[in-house]
Amino acid sequence: MALKQERAEQTRRALLLAAAEVFDEFGYAGASITRILKRAGVTAGALYFHFGSKEDLAKAVMNSQPDTLVPLLAASGLQRLIDLTLVWSWQLQRDPLLRAGVRLTNEQASIGDSLNADPYEKFRGIMTSCLQEAREEGELQPGIEPTVVAEFVIAACTGMQMYSNVVSGRRDLPERTQQMWNLLLPGIAVPSVITRAEATPARGAAMMP
């Protein structure tokens, strides 16, 4: 039974990764179930056991975006939030789950409301908890609301990766992430945290698996 469950989990994982690669390459409209099955090397029966439809697969891909980032973080509070964006800025250049999630999010306006997923939900939860921790540790200036900062950082990162994609194929995203923190920290953090916070591309690169 345990072995059976493990195999089912492996199949689900293979489907999710294959779907991510196909969504990343062809977009939602261009991603056919046939292509995803071929890439995953599983049967249609296995797919419909785990996911009801292409829509379900797309939602699962979008919801798994932060999962690849979180285990790589070590720090707490504001530095943890910075680290999350640094690792994201590097991982987005190669992680299929993250790339597909971003492409599906960008396409959501075109796809229409059919997906009905909130692609920002998980990131908002993780980032808000970093900022709440930062507040408890006395790292934030008075009056700074964790949810407001979390939502702004998500929005800024979303736009930065689009901008960076147009001008450099995302290669300059780690530098842009550092610039974001240079501009934002003076309005958010207390002076001692501004001094010790580190948002260099090199710090992000060092955290990569």
Add this chain to the structure above:
Amino acid sequence: MALKQERAEQTRRALLLAAAEVFDEFGYAGASITRILKRAGVTAGALYFHFGSKEDLAKAVMNSQPDTLVPLLAASGLQRLIDLTLVWSWQLQRDPLLRAGVRLTNEQASIGDSLNADPYEKFRGIMTSCLQEAREEGELQPGIEPTVVAEFVIAACTGMQMYSNVVSGRRDLPERTQQMWNLLLPGIAVPSVITRAEATPARGAAMMP
């Protein structure tokens, strides 16, 4: 001759607006030339006199994004940049040219490189010149680079309208724009400018045509 030129200009404008409405509603892939002609009330001959292809029309729409905003601004320097984003946050809820430009920009990843347009180019030029003016007027902190701030504000606004679209159909975009400036000004502006700068939704609404 002058009358003929004026009529040609009217036709071009009608085509651009019709194309914007159709792109906004159906996206790039769903926008057919037939539908655009019908909406504009002009012949195919007139369209091909002004625009070589659907691609050309899309580029023209994307490049005309800031044109509807700039005449509405009155202030100079940093306040002019703030005003640009405030007017944008309101206009995006109803101006077809702006809405279509944003949709085409979001879809560009899916469309592929075929459009080969830099949708950020015009905004970057306008915002950078506001910030250079701000620097000359002593409004910026030392070490703040106008191009870095301009590119970050464009990226942040791009992401904010996507986020706002998902959570509120863009209705909360003026409030989010104000929050952005609350977070950003302490890292950019000298204290006297932080005090007098105004980034309220009401200021943007008052500038609307």
